[in-house]
Amino acid sequence: MVTNVQGVNPLFALSAFNLFFYLLTPAIVLWYIYFRMSRKQLYDLASKIPGSEGLPLLGNALDFMQDPHTIFEKIYERSFEFEKNSPIKMWIGPRLLVFLTDPRDVEVILSSNVYIDKSPEYRLFEPWLGNGLLISTGDKWRAHRKLIAPTFHLNVLKSFVTLFNVNSRDTVSKLRKMGSSTFDIHDFMSECTVEILLETAMGVSKKTQKKSGFEYAAAVMKMCDILHMRHTNLWLKPDFIFNFTKYAKEQVGLLDLIHGLTNNVLAKKKEEFLKKKSLMKEVSDIPAASEEIVETSSTLEVEEVPYGNSFGQSAGLKDDLDVEDDGIGEKKRVAFLDLLIECSENGVVLSDEEVREQVDTIMFEGHDTTAAGSSFFLCLMGAHQDVQQKVVDELYSIFGDSDRPVTFQDTLQMKYMERCIMETLRMYPPVPIISRQIKEKVKLASRDITLPVGATIVIATFKIHRNEDVFPNPEVFNPDNFLPEKSASRHYYAYVPFSAGPRSCVGRKYAMLKLKIILSTILRNFKINSNLTEKDWKLQADIILKRTDGFKLSLEPRKSLAKTAA
């Protein structure tokens, strides 16, 4: 008998292969037919949406196999091939993505209490952010949102003004050391925003931290790179493949550093809480934490707040951050981590794990977004000297020659500065897209198109903000786009840098207040120079919008505002 070296009859091997082949092929074909039929409604409804079908099986996946800047540029360019404001579909393998840009359609999704589920891409954040506010859904998200939103109430934020000032001045001292060199301002903005978050929302001194704000921010940036790579490379998405790559190992190291900081913050805060609790017991014999919300050093009296500003949202649009009496009524308001620690005391409202997830979420969402927003703002000031001069004039009218710290009232007077921040967030929204997975089909408001169950909806903020019908000359930086009379007539959902509706950004007011204090402090101390125009900038949208070429600028110390103001 003829056998091969392993002693197996080749005829037998061939027939086994044939058998396998003949059985497998029909099985695959049958599975594919079943797969297509079970998704018939998705394919039928998708066929009515303008866009590209891409290659068989792969769809448009190859478009995402490029460097982050090219992906961003190409997708933005291709959006012009379709009718203005039309929804646009893309396929990544079997996944249907629908990009929405018409404010009426955006409203249908964002204002809804039904379409609140995040897209599967957010799953990749889980090892980092667990099931925190950004990712969670359903009853868990509702309960946690209700708990956390009031901790960013304006009355709590007003108690942070001193810390915003101290940290802004620290940053100015660090910037002085850069002399007249050209450097990347983003590093400074990241460090500053991390440290401000630690000292305000978390209520711990940055000096007690083992790692610097900069090390934490750098680790977050690298994590975002890894997540972006997984979002855009189909084969890196499944954990069983990713776990074999060098990136998985790198991710473990980065998460050690990131969670190390949050665990340290939590340990410090718990220790403080327990000390305070036993002190209260000794002094008054009244058990602490017996009330729903306990008075702590960071609690504040409820106070009437003058609403002169929009705090980053379209005028007239309200969310749960705008609710004046949100059930707390005459009770005290408590800052973010103080409240969470109290609620986790007996583990009924929140477990320790859930507190950590929320801390990680706020540390990420609260720092990378504002670091990008402030860096874009300063680069725009460098590129538009006339606008910078107007901001400086306004600051002079508020502060004169004085270098006193900024008060909350001052921030309400920074009307032009606010318009510049809003315009920065229009042109360069730090969160350039928002996505949702829909579990119920939804009819669009702008045209006769229904989005099918299972589609991933992408709210394309970057593109929405560049709609020429809403913002004439959308590629031109023009803070007057936010003059009250212009904002008044605009569709509420035509401007959504902080998203909008029930899942809007919980840190919207925090961000606007902090940005005004840090940016005004920098501009009172330095003239910003840049020899690059916006056309030279290379954008990349790896979760947060950034410049791949770095946020390069140089600074010139101001002797006093009086000398520079016109």
Ligand code: HEM
């Ligand atoms: C310029 C600064 C900021 C911008 C542009 C921004 C933008 C956004 C956007 C667009 C979303 C919705 C994301 C989505 O649905 O996928 C969001 C959600 C969120 N943001 Fe911000 N954000 C900023 C600052 C902050 C700050 C300072 C904090 C906290 C201190 C924060 C905390 C959050 C949280 C917790 C969520 C999730 C809310 C939820 O799903 O209920 N953000 N942000």
